[in-house]
Amino acid sequence: MKRFALLAALCTATTAQAAQDTAGLVRFVACPVYRDTDAGRKSGCWLTDDRETGKRWDVTESPYKPDWNFAVLVEGKPSANTAQPCGAPPLDPVRTSRLDIPCTRHMIPAEGFPGRRYTLPRRNIAPASVARPVPPGPYAERTFPVYFEFDKDFLVYQYDDWLIDNAVTWIKAAKPKKLVITGFAATEPETVSGVVLAERPEAAQERAETIAETMRRLLPGLAVETKWEVAAKATDEPEADGLPWQSQRRAEIRAVF
């Protein structure tokens, strides 16, 4: 688990331009198909078809999964793992953002595919009762990013909660003077599968304020400032999993001393 993060960090840190590089990645809009596999809880499969290439991808591993009534924006990287438990090659890492485009709901049977038995994702937080180890110093200005679904400011379960939990543990130990929270939105229009997509500029402010409210609750008494920026550029932070679009849709928590 740790190794994966480290590897990702090494790969993306090599060149500053790496994050902008979309070679080998796929991005498209599609109506999701739910394959009703049953390997226990949360084991159903999500499939999406890229209309332009005619390829079907398994997008089940997204931290925010599709709703069968709406189109999704798929962003991902073909997985090195060749196993196809859902009956299509998997994208992993992958993101599926729910769009406000209605779809005809479509469910197909398992057709002999096993699906994936649920395992706790790497990014999961311990119960509040479990003491967090104190991160070692020295402490100096540091920025913690958190990531969002397209055009949303909703804190993603088993992704953002984990990023924030880690940030808060560090901030509690480091005791900065204040936090500056900057929300970003990818407002430059792009055409994906014939659909023009741009985040609303308000999404930047919403992200800043959502994260600020959460930080005020987790760190009562600490000064929190908010800022926002549109036309967000990609970064090469490892927890965006090498997906430049994901890295644009973020808020940054900067601890200032």
Added chain:
Amino acid sequence: MHFLPQRSLALPLAALVLTLAVGARGGDVPDRWWAPGEGRVLPAVLDYENANGTLRTLTVGGPLKTAGHPFFEPLGKDGRACVTCHQPADAMGLSVESARRQWERTKGKDPLFAAYDGSNCPTLPQAKRESHSLLLDRGLIRIERPWPAKSFNGKPIKPDFTIEVVRDPNGCNSGPNYGPEAGKISVYRRPRPVANMKYLLAVGFPFDPKQGYALPLDPDDGKPQSGNLMADNRAGNLRIQMDDAAATHLQMLKALSPAQRKQLQDFELRIYTAMQVTKAGGAVDSGGAKAGPARLRDSEPGALGSIGEPVWSEFKGWENISADEAAKLTPEQLTFRQSVARGARVFREKMFLITDTAGINSRIGFGNPVRNSCVFCHNMSQMGNDVAPGQVDLGTTTLPFADPWDDLPLFKVTCTGRPHPHYGKVIYTYDPGFGLTSGKCADVGKITLQSMRGLSSRAPYFSNGLAKDLRGVVDYYERRYFIGYTEQEKQDLVNLMSAL
């Protein structure tokens, strides 16, 4: 107290249960109904029969003298006390059977039937039974909520939906004094049990994954709030809840005093209730099973069953009953115990597709649909409520999933911002639930998961009494999610729930 002769032929079961009432030993058996201001002593261990066995209520540090105690004394002008709606025989809630029995015994004069919220609407002729039909037929109390919505700490909020009244069969959502235009919305809800509270107040994780924020902080002590009180989560802690209850249900004109608040809170945290003996299977802490109120009292609250002790694994000991143990049981007892143990497994393991259920299928990223079981939502060890704040829209109060009932008001909610993720722009609901607290159209129809303890003593179920018995609960889920339970699985679930 002596109980009055039962004349109703319509309630043979109530009559049967009545004769079985168990109270303090010696002398007259006090009635199972606790009237305000009686000055009884609440024993440390108190048993009451119900149709499925014996419910046991434990008062830590008991016995407790109730004379002068604010939970038991009538504090307001209606002559009601907290205990009026939170009865020890009804698992500290109120069964519809008890409400009917009080109507018969007192010819409708019991303070339970106070015009303010013990009738369908105060404007109706109070002497008539039909003016109290929602309480007598469905066990519902009128709850008046401000409009525009106020959040749990009383802060006004700007809702992202409008609300109109489609029909008002009781008169409490229209006219000069009632309804959204008069600043009030009347909904009708079941009392929730005031027991085992440490579980409902426990904080498992620092976040509310359904709302996408860290947990809100308690305005009184600055600590994170569990978010598991009240159908609509309008009270974030017991102090706010009791102030609300005193001002509304008790029609108390003064505020509760600091001493009264302290006594109420202290009492609420000391009382535990659960089934102790099942009629068909014997004691729930015998033969390897480890259920019952004492265990509840002694366990740590707030644990997630999926990473700790599985929910209802109290009954694991009844999964494989040894031949020696079986020889001590009647065939009926053996069958029942095995059924309860299977029911616990069905609850955790029988998977189905959860669909179009806000709080689960949106906005949290589980996907719509998501395959899971009863325990996905009812996930706290020992208690079966939600470890995370449990606001979920099962559809119990909202069309098209709710049953068609013409005696409840129907509201038309129109989302002014983003449409609701599953219902779209317009929602028809009997009770917007959590939407009345958060002011968000995405929360309309969400109801906080309750405790699952003492169910046998407090039918009907769900916040609006939609399920008249435990089989009705299973039938609702079957209709809602096309689960495909076998007849045996349904019976096993019912038996499990009857033993909690």
